[in-house]
Amino acid sequence: MGDLSKTFRVRDYDLDATLASGQAFRWQSLGQAWEGVIGGRWVRLCAAKDGIAAEVIKPVSDWSWLEEYLQLQVDLGQVLATFPDDEPMRNAVAALPGLRLLRQDYWECLASFILSATKQIVQIRQMVALLSERHGEPIASSGGDPAFAFPTIEAIASCSEKKLRECKLGFRAPNLLGAARDILDEKIDWRRLPTMATDEARGELTKLRGVGPKIADCVLLFAGGHHEVFPVDVWIERALQRLYFPKRRPSAKRLRKFADTHFGPYAGYAQQYLFHHARVHLKLK
């Protein structure tokens, strides 16, 4: 049997901040609701009293895929308690209480962040949407437009570079294609990735062309659940500079070291707070 909707009880969950924070790229805001696709299922989410209401289009009896994706079991208070007690962190948390990290699919996350290189978040969304429409499986959805699953590794691997460039991927096209083919050709130990220690997994991911430390760290954090990982991108670099070293100009290496030692066991969460806060509330340049 199963149900078409379910309400999950959860505290401290800011759905808007979480789905708009640039960690996942398939969510669309429609009025009060968010519509998206998680692993081949169309979903509509809505903030509800004491929790989150979910709607699907085909009956579901086991909702663990959604609980896992949304990380409903995480006690946010415990996470926030591990943050360093300094002004930048206090401000970022105060501005967005309830911001969470999702737990995404490895391939979709890797592919999306391969596309993220020197692109704005809006444009990453556009590339991901176009790629899914053209190379993903159509799936049932509510309303007029069909929805599309994110393209499988096989679907991307069987594309030509030209086909991918037609999805506006630019110079990222060969990187995405290469990643899909290298995974299928077992150039990296893809299957064992989820159980690897952080450094080993990072080493595997960065064997892929177009995947450096930043993209690898995003995959480790957003798909692998390595919560101690702190991806450093241009936004975070600016935020760290301005918030923690206003008078000096530390090298990228120095900032990396600071990020690795300052933020504690949930540094990845801290990073997401700083990142979203910097993007939304600070005019950093």
Next chain:
DNA sequence: GCCCAGGTGAAGC
């Protein structure tokens, strides 16, 4: 038109 965007890899000091 110009500048820059959740980077990376290669080439130049």
Next chain:
DNA sequence: GCTTCACATGGG
């Protein structure tokens, strides 16, 4: 080692 640059494409 560190700095600079090319790489496609679109939005502000």
